[in-house]
Amino acid sequence: MEFKLVPMNKNHIQDILEISKLSFHTPWSKESFINELNNTFAHYVVATVDNKPIGYGGMWIIIDEGHITNIAIHPNFRGQRLGTKILEEMINVCKGKNAQAMTLxxxxxxxxxxxxxxxxxxxxxxxxxxxxxxxxxxxxxxxxRDI
Known part of the structure; x- marks a missing residue:
């Protein structure tokens, strides 16, 4: 399977909502994800196959800390280390923003x-x-505390 990691955009929202509903007891609303697009603290990574989201990870970076808000993989794509790749990318984003620690x-x-x-x-x-x-x-x- 060939996938890409890209920043979240508004075209991803509908698929991300579906993944969230399949992954969490209390999924986020559409408005919550749209608000994250306008949140200067928020950074979201989306795993796509043929431009279709199959997983995502989100976090807020505030001063020197990253706070992971969610990571989810569509059930059809679990067990393929996508969560690992998304988390690696989130850590790289934190390092690029000079964050020193991450929490969740x-x-x-x-x-x-x-x-x-x-x-x-x-x-x-x-x-x-x-x-x-x-x-x-x-x-x-x-x-x-040592990313």
């Missing part, structure tokens, strides 16, 4: 995502009890 929240039950983040040096540094509204699941706060 991940569901306690999402062991696949935790393994991905750990493989890039992210470490658990805290827990937010009952963080997720849909089922009151805890989230794990992870940091990589």
């Amino acid at each position: 929240e991940v569901r306690k039950s999402n062991l696949v995502a935790q393994k991905l983040y750990s493989s890039f040096g992210f470490k658990e540094e805290g827990i937010r009890k009952q963080y997720y509204e849909d089922n009151k699941e805890d989230c794990i706060i992870m940091w990589n």
Whole structure:
């Protein structure tokens, strides 16, 4: 499979919405993604095949920290290391913007995502009890303070 990593644009939104709905208990709205296009802190990477989005990752870079907001891969394309490639690119964007650290929240039950983040040096540094509204699941706060 040949894919490209490109910055998110408005033409990607509909496909990203579908990926978000297939990936998250509480997917983002169309307005949320449109707002991210106009957010100077936001940086989104989209994996495409034949110009069709099959995955994406988003983050905010504020001063010297990157905060990952979401990474999702369409179910038909999971298991092909796309999450790894997207996260690598997000780290490169942070480095290019002189960020020194990255952080994120991940569901306690999402062991696949935790393994991905750990493989890039992210470490658990805290827990937010009952963080997720849909089922009151805890989230794990992870940091990589040396990107």
